[in-house]
Amino acid sequence: MKRTEPLLLISALLLLLQSQFCFPVTVSSPKPKVEIHENEDAVLPCVFKTEKDSHPRIEWKKKGKDISYVYFNGTFRGSFAGRAKMEGATVTLYRATLRDSGEYRCEVSASMDSNTLGEAEVSLKVLGTVCLAPHTPLCEIPSSALTGAVVEMRCEDRLSFPPATYRWYKDNRPLSSTRQANLTYTLDTQSGKLYFRAVSQADSGQYRCEASNGVGAPKSCEGKHLQIDMYDMNMMIIITVAAGGLLLLSVSVLGVCCCCWRRRCKHQKGKGSSDTPHQCSSSSLPNPQYYRHTQSFVL
Numbered sequence: 154m155k156r157t158e159p160l161l162l163i164s165a166l167l168l169l170l171q172s173q174f175c176f177p178v179t180v181s182s183p184k185p186k187v188e189i190h191e192n193e194d195a196v197l198p199c200v201f202k203t204e205k206d207s208h209p210r211i212e213w214k215k216k217g218k219d220i221s222y223v224y225f226n227g228t229f230r231g232s233f234a235g236r237a238k239m240e241g242a243t244v245t246l247y248r249a250t251l252r253d254s255g256e257y258r259c260e261v262s263a264s265m266d267s268n269t270l271g272e273a274e275v276s277l278k279v280l281g282t283v284c285l286a287p288h289t290p291l292c293e294i295p296s297s298a299l300t301g302a303v304v305e306m307r308c309e310d311r312l313s314f315p316p317a318t319y320r321w322y323k324d325n326r327p328l329s330s331t332r333q334a335n336l337t338y339t340l341d342t343q344s345g346k347l348y349f350r351a352v353s354q355a356d357s358g359q360y361r362c363e364a365s366n367g368v369g370a371p372k373s374c375e376g377k378h379l380q381i382d383m384y385d386m387n388m389m390i391i392i393t394v395a396a397g398g399l400l401l402l403s404v405s406v407l408g409v410c411c412c413c414w415r416r417r418c419k420h421q422k423g424k425g426s427s428d429t430p431h432q433c434s435s436s437s438l439p440n441p442q443y444y445r446h447t448q449s450f451v452l
Contacts, residue, residue: 178203178263180242180271188278192315195249197275199242199259206263211242216256223257246277254279286369288312290319290345292362294377300384301351308345308362308374317364319345322373324358357381 180201189195203209213224215231223233224244232253237246242259260272293307310317319342321328328347330340337356338349345362359378365371 178206178209178261178266178268178271180259180261180273182259182273182275185274186276186278188280189249190280191251191282192248195246195253195277195279197244197246197257197259197277199244199273199275201242201261201271203261203263204266204268206265209261209263211239212260212262213244214258214260216258249277249279251279251281253277283314284368285312285314287317287364287366287372289372290317290362290364290374292374292377294360295379296377297380297382298352299382300353304349304352304379306347306360306362308347308364310364310372313364313366313368315366315368317366318342320363320365321347322361322363352381354381354383
């Protein structure tokens with residue numbers, strides 16, 4: 154017994170020394186319970202350490218009646234596809250819904266480690282929000298415009314939740330929201346703006362806007378008729394010619410007045426006395442001090 158005790162102590166010491174330099178894969182979650190509101194981003198944290206394997210296999214599973222993969226072989230699957238990103242082993246889920254609530258498990262497999270598998274569980278609870286059906290949107294639709302003019306129509310519903318998206322109709326036919334080369338307008342379904350770069354008579358018609366958010370029935374504003382009138386070039390030419398003629402007549406009258414004024418000044422200059430300064434004034438009467446008595450005035 155006395156000989157075996159030193160051997161046991163040596164074995165225990167060797168195991169202790171080995172454990173200080175060997176770190177098998179370990180997996181944990183700094184926040185095992187995550188609680189958010191609907192439509193917010195959910196972060197499911199998972200951190201790991203490995204002994205030797207620098208590229209372990211990472212998997213995420215959702216527990217339920219049947220365990221399903223949400224991340225496998227480097228890609229997101231199921232309801233997480235196209236809605237999440239991976240950083241290390243932590244998953245960020247965008248715009249979480251009530252259906253995303255549940256128990257999730259992060260698994261890390263390191264085939265080169267002494268302990269090849271580690272896992273951690275994360276609970277996600279998505280709280281529901283009060284949803285409001287669409288209200289009748291406020292629409293700004295002009296009643297008339299000239300061909301070639303820029304026209305912008307607006308549509309807004311401030312009361313619905315989640316925020317509404319918008320659709321425009323012309324004569325009860327939906328307008329396309331996709332960008333096409335032959336379209337003379339652009340439609341923003343998020344802001345509700347309908348923008349025409351240059352309207353033509355073909356754009357005349359009745360317009361209305363519809364708001365929807367997936368809660369309740371869509372709502373539309375009252376339709377309003379937009380009349381596009383032809384830009385009358387003949388009338389503009391007539392107006393331009395008339396304005397030019399009026400300007401020319403004004404210049405001519407001013408020129409005649411100037412000529413008459415100059416002639417009058419020259420005429421007064423010729424009649425004036427040589428010892429008096431030549432002036433051009435409205436009165437042609439000479440100064441009284443220059444009057445001289447003639448015989449007709451002698452008594």
